[in-house]
Amino acid sequence: MLTREGLNASDGPLLLAELGDLETAATLAPSSRNGTVRTWASGDLVSLSFRQGVLVASRGLGHDLMSADVGGTLAMLEGQSAGYYERFHTYLSGEYQTVHRAFQCQRSGTWAERIVIFDRPQDTTRVEESCVSPGLTLTNIYWRGPDGFWWKTRQWVSPGAGYLTTERLIR
Amino acid sequence: MPDARVCALAAVLSGFSALPASSEPEITTTYNTYGYPGLIDMPSAHSRPDAELALNVSHFRNTTRTTLTFQITPRLSGSFRYSNLYDIRGPSPGAPVRDFIYDRSFSLHYRFLDETRRRPAVAVGLNDFFGTGIYQSEYLVASKTVRPSIRVTGGIGWGRLGSAGSFRNPLSYVLGGRMDTRPGRLGDEGGKLEAQNWFRGPAALFGGVEWQASDRLKLTAEYSSDAYPQEDGIAFERRIPVNIGATYRLRPGKHLSFNYLYGSELGVNLSIALNPKDPPNGGTRDKAPPPIVVRTLDAAQLGWAPEDVKGDDLSERATRALAAVDLELHSLQITGDTARVVFRGTSRTRSGQDIGRTARALTGILPPRIETFEIVPMVNGLTPTQVTLSRSDLEALEYEFDNSWSSYARARIDSLERAEPPLADSYPMFRPSFGPYLQPALFDPDEPVRLDFGVEARATLEPARGLILRGAVRKRLVGNLDGSTRPSDSVLPHVRSDFAIYDREGDPAITELTGAQYFQPGRDLYGRVTLGYLEPMFGGLSAELLWKPLNSRFGFGVELNYVRQRDFDQLFGFQDYRVATGHAIGYWQFNNGYHLRVDAGRYLAGDWGTTIALDREFKNGWKVGAFATFTNVSASEFGEGSFDKGIVVTIPIDWISGEPTRDDFTTVLRPVQRDGGARLEVAGRLYETVRGLRGRDLQNNWGRFWR
Numbered sequence: 001m002l003t004r005e006g007l008n009a010s011d012g013p014l015l016l017a018e019l020g021d022l023e024t025a026a027t028l029a030p031s032s033r034n035g036t037v038r039t040w041a042s043g044d045l046v047s048l049s050f051r052q053g054v055l056v057a058s059r060g061l062g063h064d065l066m067s068a069d070v071g072g073t074l075a076m077l078e079g080q081s082a083g084y085y086e087r088f089h090t091y092l093s094g095e096y097q098t099v100h101r102a103f104q105c106q107r108s109g110t111w112a113e114r115i116v117i118f119d120r121p122q123d124t125t126r127v128e129e130s131c132v133s134p135g136l137t138l139t140n141i142y143w144r145g146p147d148g149f150w151w152k153t154r155q156w157v158s159p160g161a162g163y164l165t166t167e168r169l170i171r
Numbered sequence: 172m173p174d175a176r177v178c179a180l181a182a183v184l185s186g187f188s189a190l191p192a193s194s195e196p197e198i199t200t201t202y203n204t205y206g207y208p209g210l211i212d213m214p215s216a217h218s219r220p221d222a223e224l225a226l227n228v229s230h231f232r233n234t235t236r237t238t239l240t241f242q243i244t245p246r247l248s249g250s251f252r253y254s255n256l257y258d259i260r261g262p263s264p265g266a267p268v269r270d271f272i273y274d275r276s277f278s279l280h281y282r283f284l285d286e287t288r289r290r291p292a293v294a295v296g297l298n299d300f301f302g303t304g305i306y307q308s309e310y311l312v313a314s315k316t317v318r319p320s321i322r323v324t325g326g327i328g329w330g331r332l333g334s335a336g337s338f339r340n341p342l343s344y345v346l347g348g349r350m351d352t353r354p355g356r357l358g359d360e361g362g363k364l365e366a367q368n369w370f371r372g373p374a375a376l377f378g379g380v381e382w383q384a385s386d387r388l389k390l391t392a393e394y395s396s397d398a399y400p401q402e403d404g405i406a407f408e409r410r411i412p413v414n415i416g417a418t419y420r421l422r423p424g425k426h427l428s429f430n431y432l433y434g435s436e437l438g439v440n441l442s443i444a445l446n447p448k449d450p451p452n453g454g455t456r457d458k459a460p461p462p463i464v465v466r467t468l469d470a471a472q473l474g475w476a477p478e479d480v481k482g483d484d485l486s487e488r489a490t491r492a493l494a495a496v497d498l499e500l501h502s503l504q505i506t507g508d509t510a511r512v513v514f515r516g517t518s519r520t521r522s523g524q525d526i527g528r529t530a531r532a533l534t535g536i537l538p539p540r541i542e543t544f545e546i547v548p549m550v551n552g553l554t555p556t557q558v559t560l561s562r563s564d565l566e567a568l569e570y571e572f573d574n575s576w577s578s579y580a581r582a583r584i585d586s587l588e589r590a591e592p593p594l595a596d597s598y599p600m601f602r603p604s605f606g607p608y609l610q611p612a613l614f615d616p617d618e619p620v621r622l623d624f625g626v627e628a629r630a631t632l633e634p635a636r637g638l639i640l641r642g643a644v645r646k647r648l649v650g651n652l653d654g655s656t657r658p659s660d661s662v663l664p665h666v667r668s669d670f671a672i673y674d675r676e677g678d679p680a681i682t683e684l685t686g687a688q689y690f691q692p693g694r695d696l697y698g699r700v701t702l703g704y705l706e707p708m709f710g711g712l713s714a715e716l717l718w719k720p721l722n723s724r725f726g727f728g729v730e731l732n733y734v735r736q737r738d739f740d741q742l743f744g745f746q747d748y749r750v751a752t753g754h755a756i757g758y759w760q761f762n763n764g765y766h767l768r769v770d771a772g773r774y775l776a777g778d779w780g781t782t783i784a785l786d787r788e789f790k791n792g793w794k795v796g797a798f799a800t801f802t803n804v805s806a807s808e809f810g811e812g813s814f815d816k817g818i819v820v821t822i823p824i825d826w827i828s829g830e831p832t833r834d835d836f837t838t839v840l841r842p843v844q845r846d847g848g849a850r851l852e853v854a855g856r857l858y859e860t861v862r863g864l865r866g867r868d869l870q871n872n873w874g875r876f877w878r
Contacts, residue, residue, distance in 0.1 A: 031462055032462035032463070032464060032465075033465070034462070034463060034465045034566065034569050034570060035465075035570075037569070037570045039462050041459060041462075044458075045458035045459045046458075046459055047459035047462070049570060051570065056570050057570060059457075059458075059459035059460060059878065060456070060457065060458050060459035061456070062452060062453050062454055062455070062456035062829065063453045063454070064878070066575070066877060066878070067570065067571065067572050067573075067574055067575070067877070068572065069572035088572055090572065090575065092454060092874055092875065092878070093448070094446075094447075094448045094449045094450050094453075094454060094791060095448055095789050095790035095791045096454065096520075096790055096791055096872070096874045096875050097790060097871075097874045098575045098576070098874045160453040
């Protein structure tokens with residue numbers, strides 16, 4: 001059972017990840033860094049990779065996000081673009097062939113919000129991103145601290161895995 | 172490859188306009204009581220989704236049909252049917268009534284026109300075209316979806332489908348009076364392609380309406396042109412030519428129908444379908460791979476200091492790193508800035524992933540100055556292929572959007588001229604295993620399904636590179652395979668037809684005890700010599716040579732065997748029968764996933780001939796195929812069925828379980844097992860051993876390189 005006391009006692013960054021559809025949750029520790037992409041891994045070998053807070057790959061879920069081009073999302077989060085932009089994901093089909101999925105996205109809302117992560121309140125800016133693809137509409141949410149740190153996100157992974165919620169337990 | 176992003180975006184934009192506007196449930200195509208796409212008893216023109224494999228069981232009074240149907244292409248489906256028929260007349264008028272017969276039949280359904288706004292879909296079909304003829308019929312059928320939820324079907328049938336309300340064959344007006352009569356059957360053994368009957372004799376019209384009442388419920392009414400000439404009045408009463416039915420979708424791919432047939436009988440029809448393209452668990456849940464460890468100027472960050480670059484220590488680390496991804500290190504050599512690694516443990520469909528994981532593991536242990544990875548997968552001591560990767564590419568592409576394609580484009584894939592030299596300390600290797608087994612025997616007239624369940628101990632010992640000793644022992648725990656008492660009536664040497672005696676007396680049985688040497692005599696050339704108890708019924712010597720060029724869709728092999736028949740108890744003794752058997756074998760991979768194998772040579776009974784085997788192969792390891800063997804044994808010598816033929820299905824275990832394993836399960840369905848056209852079974856044949864590491868298969872497997 002995770003508690004704030006327990007978290008205070010542990011050292012090193014820690015990420016809590018939850019997949020609502022698959023009804024699983026795990027804590028992940030940093031496993032590697034490649035350029036601006038940081039990868040986190042759980043004890044049972046599920047890994048999640050983020051480019052500046054935005055999910056670009058998952059492994060070990062079964063329904064994995066194989067790769068993603070999130071340049072538009074990053075520009076939107078930096079406030080560099082307004083209006084529509086594209087987002088691209090790749091997955092593996094049932095025959096393990098690469099399939100592409102494209103999304104049309106836009107920032108659909110942003111406001112200040114105080115969130116609580118294990119008893120610790122955090123002032124954040126909440127940014128929502130809405131994306132559409134044939135037969136699919138999704139909303140990703142990013143909560144950023146005043147210093148630009150991504151405290152919490154809710155991001156869509158794949159049709160099989162659904163949404164992933166991450167919270168930074170220890171910076 | 173054009174920019175994938177542009178293509179994907181175009182798909183998004185075009186997708187918006189294609190969304191359905193109404194909420195009316197859309198009609199679904201389901202299987203009829205014969206297990207092919209249709210109404211209730213009659214055909215319809217549409218098809219089920221490409222690659223679907225369905226088991227359909229239908230029952231009404233005195234008739235049970237069990238059908239396996241495969242949607243071979245988007246337009247063509249093929250069915251194999253096993254029917255239990257009680258109280259049925261013989262085919263000719265005045266023939267006596269029989270208490271019970273079983274009947275096996277094949278069907279083909281081909282949709283040659285797609286439905287458009289103005290035009291119906293149109294299909295042609297053949298039923299029981301080389302069985303014993305009970306269900307022999309042909310049809311031409313059109314179906315039009317008049318509203319999203321309503322489909323109307325009409326067609327014309329010949330043979331059994333032209334037996335009620337029939338009229339003069341309209342083809343007679345075009346092709347002449349010879350189309351007025353069906354000549355009848357050629358022989359008593361079945362199994363002949365009875366093409367002389369097709370579309371001949373009287374014809375009749377049939378038709379019906381389907382209404383999708385809700386997303387899950389479909390109601391159907393049809394007018395049948397089948398008079399049930401052999402059943403009417405005995406098996407059941409055919410009072411009216413009209414059937415009605417309700418079909419309920421239990422789950423996607425599972426349908427249950429209740430039908431009221433011919434004004435007298437209630438029938439039930441259950442179909443269960445799966446699609447090899449759609450794993451039930453969304454693919455295997457492989458654990459996350461080790462990350463690419465990017466080189467930095469600070470070598471200490473690798474947990475590695477320069478004085479560590481001692482061969483032995485590095486090999487040990489590599490062994491551990493590969494073991495973590497379920498692979499075995501054979502050897503690791505470093506020359507200049509190149510590391511050459513040979514590993515074992517990959518399979519036909521997982522080679523891309525295993526090469527990727529080996530590369531990932533190497534980035535974690537090799538010193539920064541190593542820039543080139545030469546990765547050589549080894550199977551049964553053979554090293555057909557070398558994949559050369561640049562470490563800088565791996566680092567740069569790990570999270571690139573197009574990394575699958577880019578990494579394949581930048582990899583260098585070469586055919587190796589000879590086998591990798593062995594390293595002394597990696598031998599001998601011993602791999603024991605122990606587990607359950609399940610052995611079915613189908614279509615015995617006395618008991619259509621028999622099954623044995625037991626335990627099997629297996630071991631593989633590799634005392635030196637490419638020398639592989641294998642053994643397997645089985646002990647039955649429960650089962651009824653020994654219940655078959657029908658003696659073989661074959662006039663040929665009993666090379667297969669005594670299977671029931673083998674099943675009865677082989678308990679425990681040594682199913683395999685062999686020594687095999689694999690070798691690579693030249694570029695793209697592979698060899699095997701196997702000696703021992705090759706299979707449950709034969710032992711002896713088997714030698715094979717295969718030519719499989721790296722990037723060719725073609726392969727060619729020669730296999731020569733001299734074998735002697737084993738004792739029924741499947742221990743160490745032999746019977747008197749000996750035979751030299753062997754084949755020249757051609758392999759051809761079509762572009763769209765079909766695979767052709769043609770064997771020509773001498774079979775176990777000493778007969779000469781040819782086998783044609785056509786498979787549809789899926790890139791996840793599924794195979795669904797059919798084969799037929801034609802030899803110089805005549806139909807009457809061969810006996811029931813006239814020639815050897817059957818269906819082969821291979822299912823990868825990880826497709827079912829979702830757990831990462833490299834095993835698969837293969838089952839051969841033969842309508843009848845006789846002695847003509849029988850081929851020797853040998854484990855570890857070359858083609859399936861090396862093909863996963865050759866150009867096309869390797870490219871197909873590359874999607875998993877980054878997994």
